[in-house]
Amino acid sequence: MSTQEWGTTVVSGHRRAEGREAVAAVDPGGPDHTLALELVRVTEAAAIAAGRWAGRGERGSGRLAATGAMRELIMSVPMRGVVVVGEQEATPALAKGEGVGYGDGPACDVGIGVGDAALSSARDVPHSLAAIAVAERGALFDPSAVRSMQKLAVGPDCAGVVDIRLPVVENLRAVATAKDVPVTDVVVGVLNRPWHADLVHEIRRAGARVHPLEGGDLAGAVAVARPESRVDVVVGTGGAAEGVLAAAALSCLGGSLQVRLRPEGAGRGDRGEVLHTGDxxxxxxxxxxxxxxxxxxxxxxxEHRPGRIATQSIVLCSRPRSVRMVRSERADTGWREQRAEPTRASS
Structure with missing residues (x-):
């Protein structure tokens, strides 16, 4: 059995956003911070399982391996969870509606993501994050009927000054004013996809800098609320499931996510409903x-080192509001797991 050594843990707090971006207080019987370090074991295992397939040119294998590892460990977490945001595209495991946890502890909604940053086999990156969001039962938005989301994510310092219904240039000016910098210093994360060509042109015409998000927009959307991040704002259209996970993270960090829904069957010009973090x-x-x-x-x-595997995780809690950066090392059990082909679900 591998051993695990917890590394440096840095804890910092963020002020809760005011107004409609604030998360409403409800019955305190939901998940608490003690559950968070149980969950980070799950995301670590999923990330290591996926990482073994990076660079091997077998698209989808890392995602399947991560889902299997996550499902195995999440069943031992002390909660009565139901998957609301799941992985039904890759495998029936951890699909919407599945019960997770060992049946004790708080009743929770669970969102999981092991497919963020999925790229083509030519780029050969299975995904950049393995993530879990947990909230009280009935708290997470169900994205299953939504094809995609137009998103606008900012940190706590800009939570009350942007509006997804406004032109992007106006929002960039508002962000620059809130940060007390010129627009030319604002860095905008945009998912690097063909459909964003016009948006990228508009951002650059406004004078701001574009930071391409190569694999997925979840990491970038969460990063906007971290003080050390080089990304100030994330805009553009991406996956609906990743939007819900990002909202969970930003609700812990005091940031803001605004989205415009694009339901299944919606046309290119359809302007969908606008939701905020608290929705x-x-x-x-x-x-x-x-x-x-x-x-x-x-x-x-x-990171694979001689005989060791190192991971970095972020653990966010809304109550009490805290941020933990966890650096973990464990013994590498060798190549046996890496050489095992993930089992694909039968259709």
Missing amino acids: LVRGGSVLFCATGVTGSELLTGV
Whole structure:
């Protein structure tokens, strides 16, 4: 059995955003901070399982391996969880509606993500984060009927000054004013996809800098609320499931996520409903854990050293509001797990 050694843990707090971006306080019987360090074991295992497939050119294998590792460990977590944001695209495991946890502890909604930053086999990055969000039962928005989301994510210092319904240039000016910098110093994260060509042109025409988000927008959306991040704001259209996970993280950090929904079957010009952080995650007790698979704006990736594996994770709690950066090392059990082909679900 591998051993695990907890490394440096840095804890800092953030002020709760005021107004409609604030998360409403509800019954305190939901998940608490003691559950968070149980969950980080789950994201670590998923990240390590996925990381073993990076660089091997077998698209989807890392995602399947991560889902299997996550499911095995999450069943031992002391909670009565139901998956609301799941992985049904890759495998029936951890799909919407599945019960997780060993049936004791708080009743929770669970969101999981092991597919963020999925790229083509040519780029060969299975995903950048393995993530879990947990909130009170009924708190997480169900994204299953939504094809995608147009997103606008900012940190606590800009939570009350942006509006997704406004032109991007106006929001960039508002961000610059809130940060007391010129627009030319504002760095905008945009998912690097063909459909964002016009948006990138608009951002650059406004004078701001574009930071391409290569794999997925979850890491970038969370990073905007971290003081050391080089990304000030994230805009553009991405996955609906990642939007709910990002909202959970930002609700713990005091940041803001605004989204415009694009339901299944919506046309290109359809302008969907606008939701805010508190609409996507309604509970007052929220946890978010993520471990890096490959390096991203938020976390470093899994590092293989002689006989050891190192990971970096972020653990966020809304009550009490806290941020923990966890550096973990464990013994490497060798190549046996890496050489085992993930079992694909039969159709």
